[in-house]
Amino acid sequence: MNDAQTLAVVVTAIEQITPLIKHFKMAAADGGALPAFSGGSHIIVVMRGGSRIHRNPYSLLSSPHHLDTYEIGVRRMEESRGGSHFMHDQVRVGTPLEIAHPVNLFPLDKIARKHVLIAGGIGITPFLAQLEDLHDAAVPYELHYSVRSPEHAAFLSRLRAREGERVHMYYDSESQAVDFDGLLSAQPLGTHVYVCGPAGLINRVTAAAREWGWPDSHIHWEQFAAPPVGEAFEVFLARSKLTVHVPPDQSLMESIEGAGVEVPYLCRGGVCGFCQTRVLESGGELLHNDHYLSEAERAKGNCIMPCVSRARGSKLVLDL
């Protein structure tokens, strides 16, 4: 994907719904319908403001049946490199934005006999859209949603009104936690589990599911890694014959794009594998931050996901 294929939208409403989360609504700039999508899809929001361009993935939380508006929730990240701060501090009602067409890397399994959805914090967003698809279907489902404290429970009134008893809430502030063993040891055959939220939650759910013998095909998770801040380093792009400096608060992909070289991508969050790039030479250490490469692939040291991963030390040469 590149910016030539983005859609022009305008922000139509903004609401601060928790101390950390803002809820944005946007409509097509030309007033027409937005592209249809499936629950679990994300968009990339291209933010042109200040000295550099941010491109962050956000799950669509609006109903796939209503295409006049897309809705996203943006959590203000404490260690933001700028994207979430831009959305929180600079975007107003009426601000034009560019977004990429929706992509679904976290779809519901269409032949599941039951769906168990587990959300932590801002991880509720993809489920809000999926629930719209599940609501009218005959397949049973339940949602387990944990947050820090009641004031952090984004979209809870919407969920309660629509889903009622299917929503199970857990508040850290009241020392409530999902009993993963209890939940995952007693589901009917053919149940699929989906988890979205912090890494700790995903690790606990996937570990418990595997412990109880769930096949990997029935365990689904999504977590967009934000490109972490790191030490500055240099990269040489062999095909473009360019040396690019990667500053501490910019990702490898952003720096390469800044030099005018396009890297194909879908998620920019270390999930999809689309931006996998060949490492031709590396004098130092590759710092893999993605969720895509296996341990074996990392051990080979011959590829990297530039959207979230970095390098340390001398002489990184990429096949770009």
Added chain:
Amino acid sequence: MNAVFKPDETYRDDFTFRNSPEAIRRFPLPFPEDEYMYSVNIEPHVPGPKGAVTEFAFDVDEHYVAECRERALVLAAEPLRFQALPHMLSSQWDCLELIMESLARDYPQHFTLARNGNHWHWINRPLELDQRFTFGDVSTLPRPPLDYIGRQAQGDFVVMDQREGDLWAEAGVVTTQADWSLDFDVGMSFNEWHGPVPLAHELGVFDRALKYLLNLRLGQPVRRLNWTMTVHPRLDTSPENYPKWGPDRAAVTPQNAGDLVHLRVELQGLWRLPRSNAIAFGIRCYLISVRDLSTVPKWARRVHRVLKNLHPALVDYKGLTRYRDAVVEWLAPFDDGAPTTPGTAPE
């Protein structure tokens, strides 16, 4: 292509199917070089150039009316040529929208689609159809959505659900296939479905194609060409009907090969579908007699060379074993050994 339809052509019995000179010139030759081997020959399905079979998302040519009638005959005789597993309903509606939107946009003289929320009005002038229906409500269409729209498009459609890092062929309307069966393949994974193809698995073609397709994006369809050969311009070369067409292959001689044998090219298009996250796989079949092909000197030379040196495993897999030599012999006088220009354009 602003073609004049030839509604009385047949693809069976007396085989009155013929290509006009214009249809010959725009034939999608699948050989960019003088030799052929499998590759991941996938490219973006971008519209154009004008007049080409890829000018629009779905090509409507001079055979449209006749081909739709042929499809209806096959479906009437064998209803299982349309199948859709229960979880594929939303993808059926996605396909209907994709095809109706494309045809109405690209051929406004033939098709009109008026949308008012979920209330749709579809007009197909060549087939004299006028249908008002509610998008998403199967009770408002005379047939399931994919069956309904599949009968109004040239070429076959298979819809693949995406899950478990794989693609599953779980719906389709298939009547113009090169010796494979939807009824046999429905429910299969990508590699199971392509199991019988020789050499390509070893070349890693399917693993790479699958990885590519799993990341196929909305609004960015892709295409590729595939090919085989068929005796007579017969669209329905199905395993179910093998007794009807298999014996034809024994009738080919070096004298009649130019008229009996047809190059059969599939323009395959792949679209990500929005609501279902499934992938629509369109397989559009183009037929041309070897004699018509030979009217383009470059094509005659090239096809002669491709067939002469084709890998034996492909000769067998494509079902050419009995008559390949006859076609090569028929084409030999057209090949003076001169080099061919790169690409597939007539000259």
